[in-house]
Amino acid sequence: MNVLIVFAHPEGKSLNAALRDTAIDELKAQGHEVRVSDLYADSWKAVVDRNDFPILAPDERLRVPSASGRALAADSLTADVKAEQEKMLWADTVILQFPLWWFTMPAILKGWVDRVFAYGFAYGVGDHNDTRWGDRYGEGTMDGKRAMLLVTTGGWEPHYSDRGINGPIDDLLFPINHGILFYPGFDVLPSFVTYQADRLSPDNFEAEAERLRDRMRSLETIRPIPYRRQNDGDYLMPSMKLRPELNHAGESGFSIHLQEQD
Amino acid sequence: MNVLIVFAHPEGKSLNAALRDTAIDELKAQGHEVRVSDLYADSWKAVVDRNDFPILAPDERLRVPSASGRALAADSLTADVKAEQEKMLWADTVILQFPLWWFTMPAILKGWVDRVFAYGFAYGVGDHNDTRWGDRYGEGTMDGKRAMLLVTTGGWEPHYSDRGINGPIDDLLFPINHGILFYPGFDVLPSFVTYQADRLSPDNFEAEAERLRDRMRSLETIRPIPYRRQNDGDYLMPSMKLRPELNHAGESGFSIHLQEQD
Numbered sequence: 415m416n417v418l419i420v421f422a423h424p425e426g427k428s429l430n431a432a433l434r435d436t437a438i439d440e441l442k443a444q445g446h447e448v449r450v451s452d453l454y455a456d457s458w459k460a461v462v463d464r465n466d467f468p469i470l471a472p473d474e475r476l477r478v479p480s481a482s483g484r485a486l487a488a489d490s491l492t493a494d495v496k497a498e499q500e501k502m503l504w505a506d507t508v509i510l511q512f513p514l515w516w517f518t519m520p521a522i523l524k525g526w527v528d529r530v531f532a533y534g535f536a537y538g539v540g541d542h543n544d545t546r547w548g549d550r551y552g553e554g555t556m557d558g559k560r561a562m563l564l565v566t567t568g569g570w571e572p573h574y575s576d577r578g579i580n581g582p583i584d585d586l587l588f589p590i591n592h593g594i595l596f597y598p599g600f601d602v603l604p605s606f607v608t609y610q611a612d613r614l615s616p617d618n619f620e621a622e623a624e625r626l627r628d629r630m631r632s633l634e635t636i637r638p639i640p641y642r643r644q645n646d647g648d649y650l651m652p653s654m655k656l657r658p659e660l661n662h663a664g665e666s667g668f669s670i671h672l673q674e675q676d
Numbered sequence: 677m678n679v680l681i682v683f684a685h686p687e688g689k690s691l692n693a694a695l696r697d698t699a700i701d702e703l704k705a706q707g708h709e710v711r712v713s714d715l716y717a718d719s720w721k722a723v724v725d726r727n728d729f730p731i732l733a734p735d736e737r738l739r740v741p742s743a744s745g746r747a748l749a750a751d752s753l754t755a756d757v758k759a760e761q762e763k764m765l766w767a768d769t770v771i772l773q774f775p776l777w778w779f780t781m782p783a784i785l786k787g788w789v790d791r792v793f794a795y796g797f798a799y800g801v802g803d804h805n806d807t808r809w810g811d812r813y814g815e816g817t818m819d820g821k822r823a824m825l826l827v828t829t830g831g832w833e834p835h836y837s838d839r840g841i842n843g844p845i846d847d848l849l850f851p852i853n854h855g856i857l858f859y860p861g862f863d864v865l866p867s868f869v870t871y872q873a874d875r876l877s878p879d880n881f882e883a884e885a886e887r888l889r890d891r892m893r894s895l896e897t898i899r900p901i902p903y904r905r906q907n908d909g910d911y912l913m914p915s916m917k918l919r920p921e922l923n924h925a926g927e928s929g930f931s932i933h934l935q936e937q938d
Contacts, residue, residue: 525783666838
């Protein structure tokens, strides 16, 4: 299996770097191929701007979806973006690894998404017609691939629990797991989260490392988060609301987008 | 009233820019002072790295919370960060304006948060003891100030409704409203969202502009989102879980962090 790790931490001596190396070692021991996009080390350009679209006329209004779609079609995306897209196509599993900063990913990783996930590549894929709203949410360019988040937090685990003040970690990560990874077609694995990253003792680090090795060994077999696929009939067209006759009638929130468990 | 608009769109001819100018004109007509941080125009540095902390020794491990806290205490944060902090202290209301990209803010604005919200300024504020977990979630440096999001989406409104496939817009924005704005003490106003931004007709633009002018006229009076304050007794110490005897017993999700409505 080919595994791409997109790594977004500025410090080589960090817990994140140690966990990354733990994951790489275990994946290689299992015979997998591993590539790493180390965004800080590569001085990844984080911001979408006109320079991303050389074919845009100097006085033309920049509309990012249109510009990125035309650039993709003309094979004129910048070399750094093309290299990342090629890695994503090469990979069977993509791991996004980052410290949770302000309850989401660091800017440099958000900029990787903003720039690499071009129109026609990660969105604006497939047909729009009376029966389907394109290939998204379970279908798309990443169909058949797996993805997961590898996250550290400074805060305590109970603060991220179901009734914790920060909000449940799975809900905080839903915009990423569902909106960034499931959207272009990935099967999304449960996130691997290490809490209280700034206060991890050596013993606790070794326990986390072993838990991570276990996860790396089960990457191919662990069950993905059972998000409902857009085009399997659960949603009304064109409102894309969950059908009222399905469970959760009257309920709202992220959890209704999980398939019912038998 | 002093209003700071933090603006994160790369195109001066965009809908976002037109809405920004509409807001500014109305605020000035009401006699308010307005300042704008135009992140793209200012080539805002989006990425936290060692260069943000000149007092860090070259071989010292970068721990962002510690480094930013020490830099704040030593008054050695970079000039661009200090200028933004001063604007936030000057403002009575802060508006973050951005197009929703991949269900959250663009990288350049996330980088504004990552860099400006230093330890000791936006987090790590106040006492930690047996009865309080610092000044956060309703208390902190931004106490008494208001904040709101001004957002455009490419997608359709029903897709962001309670049972829409994207997830409810208020839940998607919870990590920002609750985790980034309420956390350092802002009273957070309901978000102003314009849908289908890429397909807005002139008539629909004028309707949105008028709705925005209305909102700008009610900035001082509109009721904030009634998030529960951390230190008012609703949460257990130190787990910071919502007390079981409060409503929503057994429920989870973001909505339990809203005060009960009478």
